[in-house]
Amino acid sequence: MYVPQPDGTVKRKFAYGKSFDECDGKRRELLDRANDGIPTPTRDMTLGQWFDYWLEVIVKPDLSPGSYRAYEQTVRNHLRPRIGSKVMVKLGIKELRGAMQRLAEEKTAKTARHAVRVLSAALTAAMVEDIGLTRNVAKLVHVRAATDSGKSWDAVTVLRFLAAARRLTVYYPAFLLLCLLGLRRAEVCGLRWDDIDLDNRVLWIEQQRQRTSAGTIDVDLKSETSKAPLPLPAQCIAPLRWTRMRTAWLRERAISRGRPWFDDPQGHVFVTRTGRPLLAENLYLTLQRVIEAEGLGKMNLKGLRKSCGTLLVHLKVHPRVIKAILRHSRIATTLDIYAEALDPDVIAAVGQLDRLLRQPARIRQLEAARSDSEAAG
Known part of the structure; x- marks a missing residue:
């Protein structure tokens, strides 16, 4: 029979079977697809x-x-x-x-x-x-490629960056959420006031702001694990309250002076001077200006999220807890960060083992202590 093709043409296709009934069943399936306009x-x-x-x-x-x-x-x-x-x-x-x-x-x-x-x-x-x-x-077919999970900052560099961001940009609260909760940049831009409970210090991530063929819009998260509620750190409360007051002040000033203002029906937390939701590209440019002013190394918004995971590792937080905070869909993703961040600890442990094995007296002492404990048992 002739069936429609994905490119709009029609081509002949054969149906094979071990019996007439099997072959006829396949033929009827092809007919049904063709009648429904489904290409084969x-x-x-x-x-x-x-x-x-x-x-x-x-x-x-x-x-x-x-x-x-x-x-x-x-x-x-x-x-x-x-x-x-x-x-x-x-x-x-x-x-x-x-x-x-x-x-x-x-x-x-x-x-x-x-x-x-x-x-x-x-x-x-x-x-x-x-x-x-x-x-x-x-x-x-396998292609060997080095795994590059990106750079991350240590605690001192993160503190330097946040101190500079507090002085230099009104989007300091957004960078706080990136560094302290490891939010994704699209999640920060898609955050709404309805998703934040400042009194009980809880934050929900319900959507992310993405660029699509229909424009920049809010879309659902890829996985349900990303929608878990997060505790809001205490130092984020005051900056977020200030952000809400700033948005109200910008609106009143624009209306009083007859300037254009966009009344955001969705109530995004971070907006521009004209009231439109903040774009990830603008947040990235702001990050680069702060980095340049402070003289820090290269970094992007994804690196700030990774820095959050790295700092949690150095605080000896369990990988499953880090997975819950960063809302990874797979524990393997968390373990990649965990393994990389623990490199200094591994080096220190190997150094301790090396020093132990270079002390025969200490080894004999440990063996004697073990013999005494076995005899006592």
Whole structure:
């Protein structure tokens, strides 16, 4: 029978079965899909054609706008130019490995590894369709790339930064939340007054502000673990109250002077001078101005979040508690930060062990003490 394709064309497709009833059942399923306007890819579909269908029909409706944008950019910039013309069911491990190695040489190994992950997700979705794809070759291709979880600051540097931010920017409360609670930048920009209970010192993260094709809007969080309530540190209360008073004062001044003012119906905590919700890009630029004025090293908003986790590690907080504060979906993400931050402790422990093993008298003393305890037992 002839079935519609994702690119709008129509192609012939065969249905096979061990019996007439099995084959007829598959034929009827294809007919039902065609009558409902659902495309059925054929075995000669190229990866480029599948990418178009996968992004628009599967990724865009099911994933967040940020994920769709990242997948689309990876397909457009890296996958389509290199393997887009390949027939999907004929893609081999050797040619895919060669394409990814060239990508790693032209760009970076990290870029190539991310491209393999995106391709793997696309092929996994293709295996669900009845097009004859029986294996995901992307899962058999591995690209070695150094894990770079980003830089973080120690406690002294964080205190220096916060002291400078308090003097230099009205968004000091936002940086407090980034450093003390490890909020994500999109969560800080999407924070609303309805999500904060200043009297009981509790904060809820219900949405994040993301740039989409429809503009910059508030979207739901990726996982339910990110919506857990957080205790609001005491030193955040006064700055947040001041922020609310400042917003009211800016509104009254703009209205009295006939200047434009945006009445935010959602009541975002951090707004600009005209009342519009603060963008992550503006918060990043403010961060860079404070860093430059104080003479600190390079840092971004994600690094402030990681600095929060690093400081919690040095305070000997259990990884599961850190996971709850940073609201990681997987404990492995927390353990990556935990392991990296504990490097000085590991070095100190190895040094102590080295000193112990270089003291034969001390070892004999420990052995004697153990013998005495066993005899007493």
